[in-house]
Amino acid sequence: MAGMMGCLNRPIEPLEPRRTSTIVERLTQSSVDKIDLVLGIDNSRSMADKQQILELAIPDLVKGLVNPRCLDQNGVPAAMQPTGPVDPCPIAGTKREFEPVVDIHIGIISSSIGGHGADSCPDQENNTCAPNPNFTNNDKGHLVARSDECGGGDVPTYENKSFLAWDPKQKLTPPGEGNLDNLVVSLRNMVIGTGQIGCGYEAQLESWYRFLIDPEPYEKITAIDGKATPEGLDQTLLAQRADFLRPDSLLAIIMLTDENDCSIKEFGQFFFAAQLKNANGTPFHLPRARAECAANPNDPCCLSCGQNPGSCPMDPTCFDANNNVKALTDAEDASNLRCFDQKRRFGIDFLYPIDRYTTGLTSVTVPNRAGELVPNPIFSDLNPLDSNSTVRDAGLVFLAGIVGVPWQDIARNKDDLTLGFKSAAELEDLDSNGLSTWDIILGDPATLTPPADPHMIETVFPRSGVNPITGDAIKQPGDPTNPINGSEWTVKNVDDLQYACIFDLPTPRDCSDASIVSCDCKDPTNDNPLCQPDPVDPTKRTLQTKAKGYPGVRELQVLKSIGSQGITASVCPKQLSAQDQPDFGYRPAIGAIIDRLKIALKGQCLPRTLTPDAAGQVPCLLLEARRVEESLVGQCNACKELGRQPVSTEHQAAVQAAKQDPIAEASDWNCFCEITQVTGDNLVACQDKLENPPLNSAGEEVNGWCYVDATTTPYTGNPDIVADCPETEKRIIRFVGEGGAKAGATIFITCSGE
Numbered sequence: 001m002a003g004m005m006g007c008l009n010r011p012i013e014p015l016e017p018r019r020t021s022t023i024v025e026r027l028t029q030s031s032v033d034k035i036d037l038v039l040g041i042d043n044s045r046s047m048a049d050k051q052q053i054l055e056l057a058i059p060d061l062v063k064g065l066v067n068p069r070c071l072d073q074n075g076v077p078a079a080m081q082p083t084g085p086v087d088p089c090p091i092a093g094t095k096r097e098f099e100p101v102v103d104i105h106i107g108i109i110s111s112s113i114g115g116h117g118a119d120s121c122p123d124q125e126n127n128t129c130a131p132n133p134n135f136t137n138n139d140k141g142h143l144v145a146r147s148d149e150c151g152g153g154d155v156p157t158y159e160n161k162s163f164l165a166w167d168p169k170q171k172l173t174p175p176g177e178g179n180l181d182n183l184v185v186s187l188r189n190m191v192i193g194t195g196q197i198g199c200g201y202e203a204q205l206e207s208w209y210r211f212l213i214d215p216e217p218y219e220k221i222t223a224i225d226g227k228a229t230p231e232g233l234d235q236t237l238l239a240q241r242a243d244f245l246r247p248d249s250l251l252a253i254i255m256l257t258d259e260n261d262c263s264i265k266e267f268g269q270f271f272f273a274a275q276l277k278n279a280n281g282t283p284f285h286l287p288r289a290r291a292e293c294a295a296n297p298n299d300p301c302c303l304s305c306g307q308n309p310g311s312c313p314m315d316p317t318c319f320d321a322n323n324n325v326k327a328l329t330d331a332e333d334a335s336n337l338r339c340f341d342q343k344r345r346f347g348i349d350f351l352y353p354i355d356r357y358t359t360g361l362t363s364v365t366v367p368n369r370a371g372e373l374v375p376n377p378i379f380s381d382l383n384p385l386d387s388n389s390t391v392r393d394a395g396l397v398f399l400a401g402i403v404g405v406p407w408q409d410i411a412r413n414k415d416d417l418t419l420g421f422k423s424a425a426e427l428e429d430l431d432s433n434g435l436s437t438w439d440i441i442l443g444d445p446a447t448l449t450p451p452a453d454p455h456m457i458e459t460v461f462p463r464s465g466v467n468p469i470t471g472d473a474i475k476q477p478g479d480p481t482n483p484i485n486g487s488e489w490t491v492k493n494v495d496d497l498q499y500a501c502i503f504d505l506p507t508p509r510d511c512s513d514a515s516i517v518s519c520d521c522k523d524p525t526n527d528n529p530l531c532q533p534d535p536v537d538p539t540k541r542t543l544q545t546k547a548k549g550y551p552g553v554r555e556l557q558v559l560k561s562i563g564s565q566g567i568t569a570s571v572c573p574k575q576l577s578a579q580d581q582p583d584f585g586y587r588p589a590i591g592a593i594i595d596r597l598k599i600a601l602k603g604q605c606l607p608r609t610l611t612p613d614a615a616g617q618v619p620c621l622l623l624e625a626r627r628v629e630e631s632l633v634g635q636c637n638a639c640k641e642l643g644r645q646p647v648s649t650e651h652q653a654a655v656q657a658a659k660q661d662p663i664a665e666a667s668d669w670n671c672f673c674e675i676t677q678v679t680g681d682n683l684v685a686c687q688d689k690l691e692n693p694p695l696n697s698a699g700e701e702v703n704g705w706c707y708v709d710a711t712t713t714p715y716t717g718n719p720d721i722v723a724d725c726p727e728t729e730k731r732i733i734r735f736v737g738e739g740g741a742k743a744g745a746t747i748f749i750t751c752s753g754e
Helices: 048-066 180-193 204-212 235-244 270-274 342-346 354-362 424-428 437-441 553-561 587-601 630-637 649-658 680-688
Strands: 004-007 025-029 035-041 104-110 164-166 220-224 227-231 250-256 365-367 373-375 397-403 501-510 543-549 566-570 620-626 644-646 671-675 704-709 731-736 746-751
Touching (some): 035 204, 048 180, 048 587, 104 180, 104 204, 164 180, 204 354, 204 553, 354 553, 397 553, 397 587, 424 437, 424 566, 437 553, 553 566, 630 671, 649 671, 649 746, 680 704
Parallel strands (some): 035 104, 035 250
Antiparallel strands (some): 004 731, 025 746, 365 373, 501 543, 620 746, 644 671, 704 731
């Protein structure tokens, strides 16, 4: 590397302390050297085929991070590539896209977290895996490493902690996995072992929130006096979180799901969304919604007939002849459709708001069980007794979703997925009709504006309309010629939804076989686009040849809300027949994820220009904050290490400002030093020489930092040092020698006039 880079272009809020006018910012210094990767995998019915496709993409994911390609000076992959992550580029003049990541934690979370206090999704179910019990309805937000959904043990993991640790340099204590092939095999087995017999009320969002963010994950939840009541603290989860999540890693969450999220609120009476039976064993149905809901779910009087109407007028449609509140019928309230269009259908939104997940991924504080704001675990140091107190900022947290949306809608080219999926910025671009891709696939749920693509509308009944990107018209039942979702279909029992997209199964599935757990063609008279006539008995359409994806509306809302930290891909692959092609399976999805993460992995560049003085220095102070053992506090604050100097009296205000940073309390810094901005001959070496540490004219190593800017005329330093920066951001704070942050330290920057 030409030198460690300082970054100011991640979303950072300036601090404005009460007792000083000094404004400081946290500086994300250098490239990232570790990743904590969470795979959030839906384990409900119909997910086995998607898990198998993801399993095939695991080598692309792992090798893309740990063994990045070597590129020539034009960014073209070299003809020869290194065989392993610690090998150099074999062709002179080529270099890695980014430094291989040699420290990765990889864990899996399923979408099943139980019934939220209801009677559905019990912790133990005895039919599906008979004679063995099925324990996968409630994985509790814990890491799962099972090798088989019906038992049979776990895949071996790092210290039996249920996650994998990539450690080719064997620096962990004890050492982690150093063999890349072994890592890939273990992860592939874990993906398949997640299974597809979990809870049908899929909590794709809440499951990773529970594991990573929830400050008080409950031990159990039960209905007490008609209200869901969380109790206790899940110490197993808290221990797993502390072992898995490092404070200074790049955190990436990858969701794989074919359905919309159903993260039910876990308090009050919201658990009724997952309730199946009345106390007497008869089927439970929710009360119907007031009449206002059908016309406008945002109407203040759109309530459940079972709620107190307050100032709203009495609604006679809510009551039967005996003045009892009317419940919905079987056809109106299929238990497995409780999670869509809730406000209109039930008068209540039973699900956690999208803001919960946006805040969890971006804010340093989140609400606890009592609603009080407390430190967010992903922006905290969960192991304060170790030497690492650096805490990530929101720019190092990413969420990727491989979800239900037509790939044609989010591809850079609707006919050619080899060009990849659109970036977050490209999803915001407006087309000739003034629509962004988000308008097409999501609309605006808050204002009830439907997506422009009718394939993305959630409904039981056949839709109509034309995809605005491809021009493909929705086809009615019996005419499966639409290349996106085949056609609409007749949902006879009003207990399923129309599809956003479908794709060919590599191996057809005989749904007349009663032993198959999940099959979509059991009704021999269906007109479902997933089904074909049975070759043995063509009068029965029981051969499933395609798989499905439903509109992933809530997952897409979260991805949109976090902007450039979100990565959007389709659960419906373009093709599964040519495995060596770039558009095979989930390879485009993995490519989009790697492309986004590699920007952070190779360090980022400054979005704004600093102005050097006549001596070549810029008017900035770089302050290093860290925590050391109490016996070393005095020695540390003397700042006698290379590239450091004590904080001067006039700069003490910056120390006080740093102490008011949102992460300061958790970090408990007790040592502050200025990092030296080099001068004279050392400045020339820092700005001009590519090696790190550079040597000055006397042959001495240079320690400290300098400013390099290739956007000025003339250049401030050697433009090759910032060659990897975007054209408009070819400038960095360059740390050389021992000037980089000490292990576990946080760097702050304050510049006069900025």
